[in-house]
Structures are given as structure tokens and as C-alpha cells.
Amino acid sequence: MKRILHITGSMNRAGAETMLMNLYREIDRTEYQFDFVVFTNKKTDYEDEIISLGGRIYKINESNPLKRFKALKHLFITNEDYQIVHCHTNFSNALHLLAAKFAKVKKRIAHSHNTVDKSHNKTIRFFYHSISKFIINNVATHFVSCGQEASDLLFYKNKKVLLIPNSVDVTSLSNFENTHKNYVNEMFNLESTVLKLIQVGRFQNEKNHEFTIEIANLLKSKGVNFKMFFLGVGELEHILKNKVSELNLEKEVVFLGIRSDVPEFMAGSDILLMPSLYEGFPVVLVESQAVGIPSLISDLISREVDLGVGKIFFEDITKPQIWVDQINNVMNSKKISTIDRLDIITKKGFDTKSNVQFLLEFYNSN
Template identity: 30%
Template structure:
């Protein structure tokens, strides 16, 4: 038994390349030791058996030896979701030592099924400091989250803020959202080539946003702030990386602000690490976050960052970011972006991130040690 790796089922919302949770577990898989742990995956990013995202990690993970199980999207038919999760655990649940659930509002089902098939170690992971951007969803999620915690035996969070939100006074372990730092380092050659590809001049100021196009990320607000910024800096461009259900609405706002020629919706890109080099400022006016992976990536690229104060202060790992209330006057937001742009590239950031524990390799090691302690009963 000692020679067998610990088998873990990672339960995630999706393996969409633009989703922060997916990038976190993908990085764990890249830097784990297969002799110590083995990861398989379960997600519900599927509708009637058809995967929902074009750019995803599913095939890549299968190619390196992981199994990826899918069930249909919970919000479409919760009873079907519960039934399908039950079927997956009935079929393969006995193969796993640990289930690691990244979906607090589905843990009532996922971790219950894990318990029923005898999986002793059931990890619940908090990635956010809020449960939804919609009031009715928050109302729905509160009891679901409470029930899910009942079936968990171990608690992990990406930040103190996210941990306190979901677990309250219960003890939890913080494991940072580490990234492969060297891949996100500023690259002048990538900047030059990609700016040319995107139709951006070398001297144009570029404000960048990264994330799913959903309400939580507050991109319509970002576009309105940028509209004001663009008045002062007519050469400025905005680059938004990601995709999602609210793309059409965002395109409408961009059009209504007469910014279609200067706001670039680049979608989900596999060269996202190089695209941070195109940007001059990273802008995140989110309604809520846990500890966003994209903000770690932006800091690794040396970008000055501007956040809403709904983003946890822990996000500013390098101590170089600026936080502002969403209630602040739009002129103040514009001035804050201008000040960030004037700071220029922050060349010490990669070293600071390494020192403060945000390399993917280091975090994969910490997670493996955590699993090993669970199995040893410590």
C-alpha cells in the first residue's frame, strides 16, 4: 500500500481554461508527483452530454493519465445532477482515498455521496468571499453550503477571507493559488509581437482585464471607467481576456460607449501568460473574489494592479496594488488607473511572489503534504 499513490477526485465546476479554479487544479496536476498522488476530475460543465466550453483542459488532462468524469449542469436540472453524481460515485467512488470538492453549493450532494461509498477524507475548498452575485442565489446557497459543510472532514481555502466566509470559526488550511511564475514574467518580445497581432501600437496605454464574462467580474463597470480614461488618453486600448454568458451584454455596452474600435474582447487564449506582457495596468473591479488567480498572474508579469475593495486585501501579495470603493466617483477611478499606468513595470514582483509562497510547484508540494497528513491521520 505504501507504494501506491493517494488517489484524489477533484470536483470542480468546470475545466474551462478561463476559470480560476480550473487553472488552480490544472497547475496542481502539472507539478504533482504521480508516485505520491494521482488526480482524477469530476465536473458539471456539460449540457445534455455536450461540453460547454471550447477552450478547456479536459483532453489535456486525459492525455497525461487522468480520468475526467462529467455530469450535466446542476442549474439545468438539480434532480438529474444529484442522480448523475450518485451514479458516478456508485461506479468509481471506491477507487478514491480523498474527494476534494471545490463547489460549496454542491457539496451537500458530492460529499454525501463520497461518505456513502466510504471515502473517509472529504475536503471542502473555499475559493470566494461571497456565494453569488445574485440575491436569490445567495439565499439558495446558504442552506446548501451549510449542509455541505456537515459532510466535509477537512477545510481548505485560497485565502483567509475566503476561509472565514465559508467556514466561520472552524479551523481551515490556507493553500495559496500558486502559478508557474517564470511563465508569466514580462517578455518584451511577446509584447511586441502580440501588440502587432492585436493592432495595438507600442506607445498605446493598455488596460487589461482577465476573467469569465459574468456579473461577478463587473466588466461593464470596467468599460465605463475605461470610457472616461479614454477621453483623457485617446490612444488607450482595453484588452479583456475570457469568455462567458454575459459576452453579448458586454458587447452592447462597449458599442453604446462608442469603444468598439479600442476595446478588444480576445476570448480565451492559450497564450494568456504572454498577453499580460501586452498590458500596462491590470484592472479588477469585481463584486467579490477569493484570491483571484489572474491577479497573481498579473503581479508576476509586473503589472500595477487596480482593484475594487471587494477584492480581498490578501490579493495584493506584492504590496503594489491600489484598492478603491465601487462607490467612488468615476473620475477617481480614472485618476487611479492613470497613476497606476505612470508607475510602470514592477520588476521585483516575481521575486516577491516566490518569497511569499505563490509558485505552483511549492503549492503543489504543500497540497501533497496535506493529503499525506490526512492519510496518516495527523
């Protein structure tokens, strides 16, 4: 059995981690096994499933770069089975790949999942990212990205990069449109006429939940019968709940925490909102298009996320009122059949079953 060690920030329900789990579930685990390094002592969302599938989780709770480097190097040296290390930590890949090189790991893979830089300090961004990018491009032996923009962010143009889109189980998700269309109505005892809006993502500044709450406030002022569901957790949860309370929106806005039934929620809702200040290539938008729910999203998100099935609508985030006005247009947009949608998404390379074969061939290549 060949064991591949994946280095991630955590294994919570976020974009890169969800994509990784989609691939992990599909591999032949009698021949391949995925193990994971996370930089936290806390239990992560996918931890139980990873262990049940035969994987291992190594927890290195070190924020100090030198101590993290030493811990990783020690892990690689004391576990010689790991001749493939696959890093998913964007610019931090530099440190982790360097530790792998010092430990003489043969195949060192850098994977770019982001299309934009998250740093707000331009000086720090320039020096840190320039140095990190130099190390990554000179220490990694192989390069992977979720799309062309992600590749351009992290890798030099002369590098041969394997593009593996953020794939999902397209066939299963496409069936939800019919099998789970009443999922939310039945769970919350809602009439079919109630407008159901959802936002999926951690409560962090870049996800812009406060903008979504302003949309809810405008909808209520107009007398719209709606429910808005937030699926996720995060450090801003308390602040956001206070804002909902101040605007007297407790009956309309529902906080649901971490959910394992996100696709089912999509299928039972009317519109997915994503007014993010920036994103990489969100897996949730691949899922939403496979399920068939229209998504109204920030125009700061890469155009690459639109897979051509008529379910993505871009809008600027200057005024919540613009989004409120757009809701009817999105709801009444032209529909494409489930079969055609499945075919388009699969042909564009976003189906996990196909991509797992490309990945395993990549692991076996020189």
C-alpha cells in the same frame, strides 16, 4: 498510482480551475493522478490537456440535486479507487460530500475558494448557507482554503484548515516582464505609446464590464490613444458588444474570447482592470503580480490579494472618472525589481512548485 477525484463546476479557464491545473501539471503523475467531475455536457477549456496528462473527466449534467446526488454516489461506488474526493464547489460542497460519505469514501475534502457570498436573496442565503455549512463541517474529513477570509466563509472556527494560496509558476511568469513586453504591440501592430488596458474574466454581472466600457468612453473623449482588450466569454457578451457599438468604440475595444496566453498579454499591456462587484481570491491577480503588470481593482475585492509587491491599487467603483484619473498614478508607481518581486511572492507561499508538495503530503496524511 493514487487517483484523486476533484469535483468542480466545470474545467474552464476560471480562478479555481486554473489554480487546480497549475498544481496538476506539477505533480508526479507516475504516483498520483487527478480526475475530475464536471456538471456540464459541454467540452471544457482544459479537457484536452487533462486527457493528455492521463486524467479522466466524468460529466454529470444534472441540475436536480437529488439526481446529481444519486449520480455522484453511483460514481463513487462503482469506482472504488477513489478514496480521496476533493470538492471545490463552495456551498454546493455539502451535497457532493454527502454523496461521498454515503458511498463510504474515506477522505472527503472541502475546499473554499470564495471570500464572499454570491446570493442576493438574504432569506435564501441564510437558510441554504446555514444548512450547507452545517453539512460541510460535519461531513468533510479535511478542510482546505485559499486564504483566511475564504476559510471564515465556509468553515467553523474550530476546524483545522490547510491554507493553500492560489499559486502560480512564479519563476516562469516573472520572466515574461522582459521576454514578452512587446507581445501585444507586435500582435496588433501598435506603437509603444499606445495605452494598453486589459480585463480578464467571464462576461458576467459581477465582473462589471460595463463600468470598464465607460472608462473606455471617457478615455476616448479625452483624446487618449489607447486599446482595451477583453479576454473571456460569457452570457453578457452580446450586450457588451452592443454597448461598445452604441458608443462607437469598436476601434478601441477588442473582444478576444478565451485565451491560453493571458500571462503574455499581461506582460505586453500597461494596466489590468478589475472593477468587480465581488471576487473570491482571483488567480489572475496572482499571475498579474508575478508578471509585473500594475492592476487597478475594485475596493470590494479582499485586501488579501495584495501580495506586497506594489502592483495592486484599490479604488471604489462609484465613478469611472475616478479610475481614469488614477491611470497615470498607477502607470507612474514605484517599481520593484523582478528578483525582489519573485522572492516576495514565493516567500508568501504563492509558488506552485512548493504548494504541490504540501498538497501531496496532505493527501497522504491521516
